[in-house]
Amino acid sequence: MERHTIDPRPGWQQTVEEQGVIYPLTRYPDDSLRPYWDESAYYSFTLPEVEALEEVVEELHALCLDAAEHIVAYDRFADLGITDARLAALVAESWRRRAELPSLYGRFDLRYDGTGRPAKLLEYNADTPTSLVEAASAQWFWMEDRFPGADQWNSLHERLVDGWRRQAALLPPGPVHFAHSDDDELGEDLMTVAYLRETAEQAGLETAALSVEEIGWDRLSGRFVDDRLRYIRTCFKLYPWEWLATDHFGPHVLDTLDNGGGTGTTCWIEPAWKMLLSNKALLAVLWELNPGHPHLLPAYLDGPRELAATSGYVAKPLLGREGAGVTIHRPGGPGGPGSSYGPGGPGSSYGADRPPAVRAVRDGEACCYQELAPLPAFDGNHVVLGAWVVGDEAAGLGIRESAGLITDGYARFLPHVIR
DSSP states (O other): OOOEEEEOOOOHEEEEETTTTTOOEOOOTTOOOEEEESSEEEEOHHHHHHHHHHHHHHHHHHHHHHHHHHHHHHGGGGTTTOHHHHHHHHHHHHHHHHGGGGGOOEEEHHHHHHHHSSSSSEEEEEEEEEOHHHIIIIHHHHHHHHHHHHHBBHHHHHHHHHHHHGGGGGGOOOEEEEOTTTTOOOSHHHHHHHHHHHHHTTTTEEEEEEEEGEEEEEEEEEEEEOOTSSSSEEEEEEEEEEHHHHHHHHHHHHTBBSSSOOOOOEESOOGGGGGGGGSTTHHHHHHHHTTTTTOOOOOEEOGGGGGGTTTOOOEETTOOOOTTTTTEEEEEEETSTEEETTEEEEEEEEOSSOOOOSOOOOOTTSSEEOEEEEEEEEETTTEEEEEETTTTTTEEEEEESSSSSSSOOTOOEOOOOEE
């Protein structure tokens, strides 16, 4: 794994916007605009590296499914902050009937430095992962422009189309609705959903688009409807389950949930069992079930334990995203053991812009405490690998860089090639 600097293509911004990355710049607190899509550098990998990482990703995915089975079998929903008995029962039913429910994709975030040390799992977003358009599409076209004939760890598009095609028989009749939230100011969610809708159409499915806020409730029929008053039988939503299940229409979601077995009237993608994989408590369950595993970091729910005095630790809210609420605690740092660092440096933390809805996350509550494994720095840039899974198979790679140790909303996306 190596980082290389390179001149960006002339007109790069217009090029990637036309390819769906309509958010190529990030506005910083000083009101400056800097590239989010950053092609002033790229990463290269050897083919054996990529093949080994593919095996790691598929092994981690299998371990996560085993952990989900454990959570359901031993009724450990409270560890995930799921304290509503009805919601827990529906998630458990969704898990048991998962073979009958469509499910598409997820993204592992990995620490990897290319020095021969094993890749380590940082977290798994299997419900609402983004950075898909740039990973599947824009970086492929970049490679074709800059390195014709090269290769890339990227079979995302083909696997997504095939995933829809293989699962078409599981879908209720009628169009598949694709929904994003109007709260998305940058357009990233909009374009992610639009891209996934395109892959579904290439698989031969009828589709329709709307925002989550446009979903209506027909009191007479007791069903969800779209902006044309059509029944919503299937909906792919880029909207977290912990919000979907507890928003003002959450009771209707639970009442009408198509959970397999011919019950319910609305099938949601991703299915409810993905709540088991997109919760940071999963990291602690994984370590409990697989202590010492080479691709896992020690993680706990009841406190940092030995990590406070040895390696240090990262406190992660169970339902945070993009670094929200994450703090880094180094042993022996300024202020003594357990000093707190957020993305901005000592004493800061990256506050969540929206509180999780399953259970309030306050300081010192509902966190997973994971061993501190600082992201490797390449030319002063801290890098995290986003490894994609479609179905149960590794499907591609997206790379993000950040100035600090926490990959937050100011991270940059860089393309890669296999040399």
